Amino acid sequence: MSLLVDIGHGFGGFTLEAAFEAPEGVTALFGRSGAGKTTLVNAVAGLLRPERGRIDLDGEVLFDSAAGVCLKPHRRRIGYVFQEGRLFPHLTVAGNLAYPARVTGRKADAAETARVVEMLGIGALLERRPGALSGGEKQRVAVGRALLSAPRMLLMDEPLAALDAERKAEILPYLERLRDEMRLPILYVSHALDEVARLATTVVLLAEGRVVRAGPAEALFADPDLAPRFGLREAGALLTGEVVAHHPDGLSELRVSGGTLLLPRVQAAEGQRLRVRIEAQDVILSRHRPEGLSALNILPAVVVALKQGEGPGVIAQLRAGEDVILARLTRRSAEALDLAPGRSCHAIVKSVAVARGDIGRV
Structure with missing residues (x-):
């Protein structure tokens, strides 16, 4: 399943012209504030009608200006996770998770609910209300609610931007698991390079409403011509390695194609x-x-x-x-x-x- 986007839109002195493909996995929209990231995801969600172009999700046309097609947001079956979570404060976590089935008249799938609850580690939170949750817990519940709407893809607009470093570190492993297990296209908006480097399988690099480059994350991070776009102080390449040992002195050993790396202890099994x-x-x-x-x-x-x-x-x-x-x-x-x-x-x-x-x- 993949998303194809080719749209143009102008407003308030800003013009967006963007074309890219988002395959399964996490496609990160990366760029400075004002690059057009949120405008893009709102167009995909159906919250904004572009002036021209086409949006296609797995062969179904969501928007086509030439043909006059523009599906309503609820007909697109796209889950949207906002920066603030936007949980219903009067409902428990269980109530928030059950809301998508209730509003659509579907019978809740108990097995799917249990799978999502386990994957996101929110089983102990089900009886709590949002006011009793930490920021990271709220975001995990918001992700769970989006998944239980039976979406064909997920949109995540700066979902970690409001969290401190400790809460971000808490939720990132759950987002990695979501990426690896759900087999959905995920459009992920961020201007935090560490999040993008850790989660993205594909990167769409945006600047002033234009796509500078799009492609596999490893290729874009390793391109020296793009280092200024990522920020010279943060630019760096991605290496893939296998955990071969955890040593008594607190270092973990990874085998990479060019040799071995010794890194601070990682929470991963040998062979990971x-x-x-x-x-x-x-x-x-x-x-x-x-x-x-x-x-x-x-x-x-x-x-x-x-x-x-x-x-x-x-x-x-x-x-x-x-x-x-x-x-x-x-x-x-x-x-x-x-x-x-x-x-x-x-x-x-x-x-x-x-x-x-x-x-x-x-």
Whole structure:
């Protein structure tokens, strides 16, 4: 199942022109505030009628300006999770979860309700009212209510923006499980790069109402030309590895295609595949394998490309095994190392430089 979008809309001096495909998994709409992300999801939901274009969900036309088709929101069967959750305060959690079946006249599916409750870890909350829930708990219930409306896809508009770091860390594993188990297209709006890197299978990069690039998350994060779009201080590539051991000193060992990585202890079983974001600013380069360093992660690599910015900085794109790594360094350092495409080097990453929030399930 996939979503196809090709629309244009103008209002208040702003023009949106966007075309992209959202397959199964999480398609993240990423960009600065005002890029057009919420406008896009509202058009998909049917809350905004674009001036032109077409929206197609798994072969069914939701909107076609040329043919005069514009399905009402309730006929699109799309679940929408807002930033604030928007639970009914007078209903318990169980009542909020039962609401979609009640309003449509459907008989609630007890087995499906139990599956969603278990997946989101909200079984202990069923008798509580929203006022007694934390922000993360409210968002999990809101996700559950959306899923129990039998949607063909989910829209999530900055669902973690109102949460502090601790609550975000609490809910992200549930969103990963949702992505992996529900097999729905999920359109996920965010301007938080760590969320996008952890959850997205596809990224649509937006700027000033236009799609700059769209494609697999790994490809976009590894493109040095896009580093300024993601933010030079946060830009970094995604590596996929398998947990091979948990060591007594509190480090977990991952096998990646170019070698091994030692990271702060991760809550994952041996054999679990994980995605790790390594920020370009945390990678040091050496032409030869260094000795006597405190850094534990040293990966042999080959320079693929060098991207020079307007200032003194350079982004080096490296290949380590089958993975791509980005390194941010000064032009002076690049010249001193005589870096050039095809040149061998070693990428050095401190274990403590990789934050827990940058490690997620594949």
